[in-house]
Amino acid sequence: MALKLTIIGAGPGGYVAAIRAAQKGAQVTIVEDDEVGGTCLNRGCIPTKTLIASAEALEHARRASEFGVEISGEVGYNLAKIRERKDKVVSLQVKGIRSLFKSWGITLIIGRGSILSPDVVRAVQRDGATQDIKSGKIIIATGSKPARMPVFPFDGESVLTSDDAVQMKSVPKSLLIVGAGVIGCEFAFIYRAFGAEVTMVEMLPQALSTEDDEISAIIERELKKAKIRLLTNVKVEKTERIADGMMLSKLADGREIKTEKILVSIGRSMNSKNIGLEALGVRTGTRGEIMVNDKMETNVPGVYAIGDVVGTMMLAHVASHQGLVAAENALGGDVRMDYTVIPAGIFTMPEAGSVGLREKQALENGLKIKVGRFAYRGLGKAHAMGEITGMVKVISDQETDKVLGVHICGAHATDMIHEGALAIQRGVTATELGSLIHAHPTLSEAVMEAAEDVHGMAIHAPKSSS
Amino acid sequence: MNPDDIKYHRDHAWVRVEGKRATIGITDYAQHQLGDIVYVDLPEAETEVDAESELSEIESTKATSPVVSPVSGTVVEVNEDLADSPEIINDDPYGNGWLIVVEMSDPSEVEDLMTKDEYEKFVKEEQEK
Numbered sequence: 001m002a003l004k005l006t007i008i009g010a011g012p013g014g015y016v017a018a019i020r021a022a023q024k025g026a027q028v029t030i031v032e033d034d035e036v037g038g039t040c041l042n043r044g045c046i047p048t049k050t051l052i053a054s055a056e057a058l059e060h061a062r063r064a065s066e067f068g069v070e071i072s073g074e075v076g077y078n079l080a081k082i083r084e085r086k087d088k089v090v091s092l093q094v095k096g097i098r099s100l101f102k103s104w105g106i107t108l109i110i111g112r113g114s115i116l117s118p119d120v121v122r123a124v125q126r127d128g129a130t131q132d133i134k135s136g137k138i139i140i141a142t143g144s145k146p147a148r149m150p151v152f153p154f155d156g157e158s159v160l161t162s163d164d165a166v167q168m169k170s171v172p173k174s175l176l177i178v179g180a181g182v183i184g185c186e187f188a189f190i191y192r193a194f195g196a197e198v199t200m201v202e203m204l205p206q207a208l209s210t211e212d213d214e215i216s217a218i219i220e221r222e223l224k225k226a227k228i229r230l231l232t233n234v235k236v237e238k239t240e241r242i243a244d245g246m247m248l249s250k251l252a253d254g255r256e257i258k259t260e261k262i263l264v265s266i267g268r269s270m271n272s273k274n275i276g277l278e279a280l281g282v283r284t285g286t287r288g289e290i291m292v293n294d295k296m297e298t299n300v301p302g303v304y305a306i307g308d309v310v311g312t313m314m315l316a317h318v319a320s321h322q323g324l325v326a327a328e329n330a331l332g333g334d335v336r337m338d339y340t341v342i343p344a345g346i347f348t349m350p351e352a353g354s355v356g357l358r359e360k361q362a363l364e365n366g367l368k369i370k371v372g373r374f375a376y377r378g379l380g381k382a383h384a385m386g387e388i389t390g391m392v393k394v395i396s397d398q399e400t401d402k403v404l405g406v407h408i409c410g411a412h413a414t415d416m417i418h419e420g421a422l423a424i425q426r427g428v429t430a431t432e433l434g435s436l437i438h439a440h441p442t443l444s445e446a447v448m449e450a451a452e453d454v455h456g457m458a459i460h461a462p463k464s465s466s
Numbered sequence: 467m468n469p470d471d472i473k474y475h476r477d478h479a480w481v482r483v484e485g486k487r488a489t490i491g492i493t494d495y496a497q498h499q500l501g502d503i504v505y506v507d508l509p510e511a512e513t514e515v516d517a518e519s520e521l522s523e524i525e526s527t528k529a530t531s532p533v534v535s536p537v538s539g540t541v542v543e544v545n546e547d548l549a550d551s552p553e554i555i556n557d558d559p560y561g562n563g564w565l566i567v568v569e570m571s572d573p574s575e576v577e578d579l580m581t582k583d584e585y586e587k588f589v590k591e592e593q594e595k
Contacts, residue, residue: 221523225505227549377527388504388527 002027005330006121006135008113008275011038013307013319014141015097020327022104029133030106031113031123036097037090038143039308040316046093047166048186050086052347055193059349066386077194083168109133115140115276118302122276137302137330140282140290141323142275144268144308152178152239152264158247159239160263162187171196172260176249178236180207182346184265185219189349191263192226199229199257201236201249208346212358212407214373214393219348219409222389226349231255270309287311294336296326304330315344343421345414350390353417356405356424359395368398372430372454374446376410378461381441387411392450394420394430401429403451412443419447430454468494469560473576474585475536480560483576488537491564492524492555495589500526503552508565513541515568517575522565524555533565537575543567 003026007014010032018030035042054077061075101108111125121133146161148154156164162183171194177184180202192198200207200223207223207230208216223230231251239249239262249257270288277284283291283299289311296304304326307319321337328335343355362369376382376390390410396403406420423433434451438444449458456464468474472482478496482489497503505525515521521535544566547554555563570576580588 221505221507221525224507375530377529383527389525 003331004029004134004136005139005327006031006113006133006137007139007141008115008121009033009038009141009143009271009307009309010036010097010108011141011143011307011319012040012316013143013323014038014139015101015323016320017139017141017306017323017327018106019100019104020324021331022106024327024331026327026331028104028106029109029121029135030101031109031111031121031133033110033112035094036101036108037094039145040319041090041093041097043163043166045316047086047090048190049347050089051082051166051168051190052186052349054082054085055190056349058193063386079168079171079194086168113142114274115280115282115303118280118300138304139296139323139326139330140275140277140298140303140305140309141307141319142271142309143319144270144311144314146265147267147269148264149266151236152262153241154264158241158245158261160261162263162265165191165263173197174259174261175199176201176236176247176257176259176262177265178249178262179265179267180204180230180232181210181265181267182208184263185223185346185348187263187265188223188228189226192228193349197227197259199259200231201234201251201257202230202232203235205232207232208352211346211352211354212393212405213360214391215352215354215407215409218390219346219352222348222350268308268314270311272309285311294338295329295334296322296337297329302330312339313342313344315342318342341421341425343417345417347414350387350410351413352407352409353413353415353420354405354407355417355421356403357395358405358407359393362395362404367404369404370396370398370401370430370454372396372434372450372452372458374449374453374458374461376443376446378449379441379443379446381443381445382411384441385411385443387443392416392446394433394447394450394454396430396451396454401431401454402427403430403433406447406450408447410443410446416444416447419444468582468586470582472560472582473536473579474582474588475534475579476588477534479533479536481536481576481579482564483570483573486539486570486573487542488539488568488570488576489564490521490533490536490566490568491559492533493585494559496531497556497559497563500524500531501528502526503555506548506552506555506565508544508548509541511541511544515539515541515566517572524552535568536579537568537570538572539568539570541566542569 005026007030109123111123174197177200180200235252272288290305306322346352372394377388393407395405403423438448452458507523515535517538520532522533
């Protein structure tokens with residue numbers, strides 16, 4: 001008899017687990033509260049990328065004369081059409097997942113899932129209809145939501161979370177973004193491109209503090225170039241509504257910022273409440289994250305957890321991989337999650353991609369390293385494209401020469417990063433990476449040059465004076 | 467032509483002194499080396515700058531280079547025109563392409579800087595290296 005597997009949550013973790021388990025012969029039921037695809041597809045990765053695509057099209061049109069292209073009249077945009085395009089892209093992907101479910105015989109129930117016992121999941125549909133699903137194994141993939149702090153009077157109109165901002169209902173004349181992490185920076189470039197005056201407030205000393213310092217520095221400069229104001233080392237203490245529908249935010253250092261809207265992007269909190277964890281005795285951590293081992297097992301046998309709700313790395317592709325691991329193990333396999341090679345992309349303008357160790361992290365770990373760099377402006381292709389901002393940075397072990405980290409900022413960085421991921425995973429040395437023939441003319445040549453630069457051998461870089 | 471009423475720093479910045487006020491820019495040689503300038507990252511007014519420390523970063527189609535401050539003091543004026551037209555530096559490095567004005571905290575620092583002739587000799591030597 002086929003194993004009965006029930007998954008709560010159909011985001012990039014849950015739906016991938018569902019398909020893999022069905023491929024392996026399980027009888028799968030997936031319970032989703034909202035829409036398949038989760039935050040990633042409905043409120044995150046995909047809708048923001050369609051907005052960025054519109055913003056980039058606008059920027060290209062504004063720069064048309066640089067390329068000898070003449071556009072008569074003023075370049076403008078139509079917000080309704082931008083939203084329409086975004087919704088179309090999202091709904092196409094949603095349909096795609098639903099049809100994959102159908103083809104693999106996966107039962108989708110739209111309703112709120114909770115665990116009654118280690119072998120029963122209850123789904124409560126919108127109309128109140130309740131269904132108890134008998135399950136051999138359970139995977140929790142309930143995800144996360146934007147973190148809220150009481151100092152911000154969220155209303156979805158003037159004080160927004162990323163869930164609201166992605167709807168792009170209007171472009172305010174002025175926008176304060178609280179938190180200059182990945183989400184804050186992506187929205188800063190989007191709203192700026194559409195004409196908002198953007199100010200960012202970050203309590204840490206720099207924007208994108210999880211990235212390599214040199215990558216953060218480039219993005220900070222690009223924020224400046226885009227005339228986005230970034231205030232660091234300071235917190236917002238209070239926000240209140242004042243006359244004319246404006247919002248007044250008071251900073252800890254006494255400064256006041258008046259804006260039409262505020263976007264709060266200060267992290268995400270786990271959806272681990274009201275899903276039956278307490279009664280079942282599933283262990284959670286201080287942030288509300290479900291505790292799991294590297295097989296994605298919780299402390300309750302037969303109950304697995306994956307994705308944002310386990311709080312390891314809140315990335316869609318990490319959730320998906322955890323889903324594969326959980327599905328395999330639920331079906332009797334023995335596979336483990338390995339976090340050493342996780343590429344990640346940031347869709348700022350320009351983009352950033354990273355994998356492996358940051359320079360600071362490597363030094364903190366006591367590693368002896370060598371660093372190679374190559375600037376985009378050293379590439380013919382970058383000049384041809386009119387995208388000369390950016391760099392590739394390769395970090396390698398001083399003794400073994402093995403690549404430990406690759407960091408890219410610049411056009412197509414998020415696509416180029418995977419060469420670095422493969423290099424790290426396969427234990428490739430900087431010398432080997434630099435000796436691989438790279439097609440000309442491409443931006444990827446910068447990866448080759450940066451790898452060669454680890455040993456001072458980049459062809460298109462002047463002799464270093466040191 | 468390099469003017470002779472200004473002082474030069476070996477990292478290719480220049481200073482024009484009027485009382486305690488020092489206008490700072492980069493030399494013609496520097497702008498030539500950089501090529502087409504696409505962006506200048508300037509400090510805000512009221513920022514303190516120290517002699518021999520980085521006061522700005524200039525980005526050209528060839529490189530991103532720091533500008534080292536020849537003197538110490540407080541920034542009192544910033545050339546706002548450079549935000550939209552950084553190429554002014556290429557066109558007029560000693561005039562409209564100035565970067566900032568500093569209220570000097572130690573005007574004697576100017577004495578350590580080079581004259582036009584000394585700077586030209588210095589550049590020549592550097593090129594021959």
